[in-house]
Amino acid sequence: MAAYSTELPIRADLDEAHTEVAARWATTGSWWSGVERLAIVEEVRRARDSAELAPWEAPSQIEGLVSSDHVLPEAAVDAIWRITSHPGTLTAEWHASILGSGIHPEAYVELVAVVAQANAVDRFADALNLDRVELPTPSASEPPKISETPLQVTSHWVPTAKIKGPNVLKALSAVPFENESLSLLSSAQYVRFGDLLSDLVSDQNSLSRMQVEVIAARTSKLNECFY
Amino acid sequence: MSQDTQVSFEAVGDSESGDGGVEHGALLSRLCEAIFEEDGDQLASVKDDVIEVAGAEVLIDAVAVSANFYMMTRIADSTGTPLDAGTVEPSAEIRELVGVNTFTSRREAQV
Numbered sequence: 001m002a003a004y005s006t007e008l009p010i011r012a013d014l015d016e017a018h019t020e021v022a023a024r025w026a027t028t029g030s031w032w033s034g035v036e037r038l039a040i041v042e043e044v045r046r047a048r049d050s051a052e053l054a055p056w057e058a059p060s061q062i063e064g065l066v067s068s069d070h071v072l073p074e075a076a077v078d079a080i081w082r083i084t085s086h087p088g089t090l091t092a093e094w095h096a097s098i099l100g101s102g103i104h105p106e107a108y109v110e111l112v113a114v115v116a117q118a119n120a121v122d123r124f125a126d127a128l129n130l131d132r133v134e135l136p137t138p139s140a141s142e143p144p145k146i147s148e149t150p151l152q153v154t155s156h157w158v159p160t161a162k163i164k165g166p167n168v169l170k171a172l173s174a175v176p177f178e179n180e181s182l183s184l185l186s187s188a189q190y191v192r193f194g195d196l197l198s199d200l201v202s203d204q205n206s207l208s209r210m211q212v213e214v215i216a217a218r219t220s221k222l223n224e225c226f227y
Numbered sequence: 228m229s230q231d232t233q234v235s236f237e238a239v240g241d242s243e244s245g246d247g248g249v250e251h252g253a254l255l256s257r258l259c260e261a262i263f264e265e266d267g268d269q270l271a272s273v274k275d276d277v278i279e280v281a282g283a284e285v286l287i288d289a290v291a292v293s294a295n296f297y298m299m300t301r302i303a304d305s306t307g308t309p310l311d312a313g314t315v316e317p318s319a320e321i322r323e324l325v326g327v328n329t330f331t332s333r334r335e336a337q338v
Contacts, residue, residue, distance in 0.1 A: 010287055083305050087300055087301045088300075088330060090304050095305075116298040116305070119297040120294045121294070124291055127262045128290055171308045182298070206282070206288045211251065211252070215293050218255070218260075218293075220299070221327060223296065223304075225330070226310075226333040
């Protein structure tokens with residue numbers, strides 16, 4: 001089933017990538033169930049659609065914003081809203097406070113991945129006035145909640161595996177399934193992963209590589225991202 | 228596009244500084260700003276301009292690239308991702324030019 005119903009000439013591979021990523025959101029993760037992962041996406045949507053909170057305002061502290069029977073811990077909801085609305089304000093102290101509220105370090109990495117993907121997919125749909133991708137039925141199984149690979153906290157705030165490549169690709173290495181989702185989306189929306197550093201001149205679909213990098217850099221600056 | 232094309236970082240700083248040697252650079256930068264601001268009228272106007280000047284395929288691919296960096300920025304900033312060691316020196320001038328050194332998200336490379 002297509003992700004989007006529109007007369008706009010959306011490339012098939014892009015539509016398919018969004019459909020596949022939505023299916024992956026509904027899959028049981030390493031640390032969160034399918035129900036919880038879809039709840040993460042729904043919280044991204046609530047944060048995007050609500051009146052923006054200031055960076056220091058946590059939704060869990062505002063009466064009526066987070067129901068007491070929410071499937072996600074309050075700290076997770078607070079993190080989702082902050083990452084969605086104010087990514088450029090995040091600090092090591094803030095990250096430590098989220099972990100101090102009981103979120104496992106690797107569960108945090110998986111949460112970041114799903115939040116980030118949902119921001120990309122929904123921002124695409126919203127900018128083109130498309131209906132957002134429909135969320136599938138979640139998997140029923142429970143997450144194993146065990147580390148899949150040896151990890152250490154070294155260069156990042158989060159634990160990472162020993163893998164080669166740019167630091168941003170190492171960021172999600174604690175949860176390999178999410179690095180696959182990142183690759184899937186980035187290959188369809190940005191640059192084919194194999195070409196990222198090896199081919200800096202070929203066109204990417206209808207854009208020149210220079211145009212792609214101007215858009216990437218301008219968007220990163222608007223989001224106040226130093227990296 | 229050949230590798231010796233001359234480009235500058237004007238279109239990265241803001242959309243009013245010119246194309247920076249990149250075809251439709253200022254217009255694409257304006258599109259990024261409109262997506263970020265989420266002002267419906269402004270966004271509709273820029274999208275019309277992109278379609279008129281470059282075509283609907285370019286609009287869709289440009290929106291997709293911009294949207295992708297709502298993912299990459301959130302991954303980098305939520306995980307404390309530092310600059311890559313090998314990029315610190317080569318990017319110093321660029322970082323100064325585009326004005327990112329004062330960002331809260333600044334994290335130096337771990338050498």
